[in-house]
Amino acid sequence: MKRAFSNQGDREFDVIVIGGGPAGSTAAALLGMRGHRVLLLEKEKFPRYHVGESLMPYCYFTLERLGVIDQIKASNFPRKYSVQFVTTEGKLSQPFYFFQHLDHEASTTWQVMRSDFDQILLDNARAKGVEVKEETLVNRLVKSNENVEGVEAIHKSGKKYKFIAPITLDATGRDGVSMTQNRWRMRDPELNKISIWTYFKGGQRDQGLDYGATTVAYLPEKGWFWYIPLSGDLVSVGIVADKKYLYRGEKELAKIFFREIPNNPWIENHLKGSQQVGQYWVTGEYSYRSKFCASNGLLLVGDAFAFLDPVFSSGVFLALRSGELAADAVHKALSIGDCSAKQFLDYSQEMVQGIESMRKLVYAFYNHEFSFRGFVQRFPELRGDLTDCLIGNLFRNMEPLFEGVSEFAQLPRPVSYGRPQVEL
Numbered sequence: 001m002k003r004a005f006s007n008q009g010d011r012e013f014d015v016i017v018i019g020g021g022p023a024g025s026t027a028a029a030l031l032g033m034r035g036h037r038v039l040l041l042e043k044e045k046f047p048r049y050h051v052g053e054s055l056m057p058y059c060y061f062t063l064e065r066l067g068v069i070d071q072i073k074a075s076n077f078p079r080k081y082s083v084q085f086v087t088t089e090g091k092l093s094q095p096f097y098f099f100q101h102l103d104h105e106a107s108t109t110w111q112v113m114r115s116d117f118d119q120i121l122l123d124n125a126r127a128k129g130v131e132v133k134e135e136t137l138v139n140r141l142v143k144s145n146e147n148v149e150g151v152e153a154i155h156k157s158g159k160k161y162k163f164i165a166p167i168t169l170d171a172t173g174r175d176g177v178s179m180t181q182n183r184w185r186m187r188d189p190e191l192n193k194i195s196i197w198t199y200f201k202g203g204q205r206d207q208g209l210d211y212g213a214t215t216v217a218y219l220p221e222k223g224w225f226w227y228i229p230l231s232g233d234l235v236s237v238g239i240v241a242d243k244k245y246l247y248r249g250e251k252e253l254a255k256i257f258f259r260e261i262p263n264n265p266w267i268e269n270h271l272k273g274s275q276q277v278g279q280y281w282v283t284g285e286y287s288y289r290s291k292f293c294a295s296n297g298l299l300l301v302g303d304a305f306a307f308l309d310p311v312f313s314s315g316v317f318l319a320l321r322s323g324e325l326a327a328d329a330v331h332k333a334l335s336i337g338d339c340s341a342k343q344f345l346d347y348s349q350e351m352v353q354g355i356e357s358m359r360k361l362v363y364a365f366y367n368h369e370f371s372f373r374g375f376v377q378r379f380p381e382l383r384g385d386l387t388d389c390l391i392g393n394l395f396r397n398m399e400p401l402f403e404g405v406s407e408f409a410q411l412p413r414p415v416s417y418g419r420p421q422v423e424l
């Protein structure tokens with residue numbers, strides 16, 4: 001392998017990855033497997049808490065490539081065979097069983113405790129030769145003539161570092177170090193929900209195949225609950241809705257949460273006799289994309305590049321997939337000794353295509369004229385394409401599906417953001 005950028009200095013690497021979530025650990029491990037000298041900097045000490053527990057079937061293929069699929073299979077994460085939708089009256093629709101569409105063991109996925117899942121991925125990066133420094137916060141990208149040349153970081157002990165590499169991957173999640181430093185965060189014009197979530201012990205579980213299903217239960221005005229059974233006796237329950245709807249007449253998170261529970265009888269029944277545990281979490285600034293996905297010496301992955309409303313549990317899948325695509329693009333760039341922005345045009349095109357498909361489906365979900373049941377009744381031949389979106393088979397032409405969907409709901413125009421910053 002050509003090592004055009006290799007240096008002997010202690011603080012110089014082939015690749016710096018900022019952030020040890022699914023996107024960063026994936027990219028780092030795959031680059032480590034190809035013999036690159038990779039440094040991963042993570043501000044927390046793992047295992048650390050993270051929201052985003054429900055996986056999509058197509059996560060399987062990246063997990064397999066990373067070499068962790070057997071570990072995940074052997075874990076006690078509940079198996080997820082389907083996603084199901086519940087009306088505001090509490091009526092359950094026919095679940096979308098992934099195996100009815102995908103004849104592969106990937107059709108079974110998992111509800112993961114993210115602290116454990118992310119630890120598996122980070123340990124795997126270490127095992128693949130990546131140098132991991134935890135409790136090390138990156139506070140600045142180091143630039144020279146608009147080329148990113150590395151990062152400045154500070155360890156919890158107060159010790160400061162400067163690390164240099166021809167390419168830095170920003171996998172800092174919603175913190176978005178590059179988006180913040182460069183003012184690249186572009187909020188989605190319409191997807192501006194907020195979310196409040198917490199955990200319950202002893203919530204009711206469906207039986208058999210539906211034991212580990214993700215349930216999306218509607219609230220008035222197109223808000224919704226998620227109900228995600230985790231391992232042990234724990235259930236993750238969250239509300240996503242307009243800020244105005246949630247904060248009407250009440251500011252306290254627990255009170256808002258409990259006010260909404262009776263608004264969906266299925267949720268109310270499932271939480272009967274359960275006990276709320278831990279804190280309430282809240283997040284705003286819901287959907288966004290970075291103006292650019294790359295500049296010279298810099299590439300953005302996972303939530304540090306784009307975040308979409310989590311109604312279809314696409315976040316971890318997109319993080320894994322972008323980590324994988326980024327690793328391939330960076331390997332190629334390092335091999336030819338050119339990590340300039342233009343090397344990441346294909347990466348951008350592929351990611352933006354997948355994100356746009358998911359984004360259209362999210363817009364449809366929030367449209368009052370759209371319902372899955374109505375759509376599938378009218379276009380039974382498109383049920384397969386729809387299920388493809390729900391399982392993560394997104395990186396292909398989805399035009400027929402969205403032509404059908406547009407007969408029910410006005411779909412958004414693609415936004416132009418997310419290309420590499422080729423011209424300065």
Ligand SMILES: Cc1cc2nc3c(=O)[nH]c(=O)nc-3n(C[C@H](O)[C@H](O)[C@H](O)COP(=O)(O)OP(=O)(O)OC[C@H]3O[C@@H](n4cnc5c(N)ncnc54)[C@H](O)[C@@H]3O)c2cc1C
Nearest residue numbers: 019021022023043052054138172173302303310315316319
């Ligand atoms: C309310 C809500 C519900 C969600 N539900 C789901 C779901 O059910 N299913 C799903 O697939 N997705 C869900 N998501 C999305 C999912 O959480 C994310 O898409 C996913 O975690 C993205 O992975 P990532 O690796 O890009 O970022 P992260 O997982 O956020 O990892 C980023 C890492 O970078 C570290 N970091 C940040 N800043 C710095 C810094 N300056 N220096 C060093 N380290 C840094 C952080 O500590 C963190 O470990 C949800 C998100 C939200 C907000």
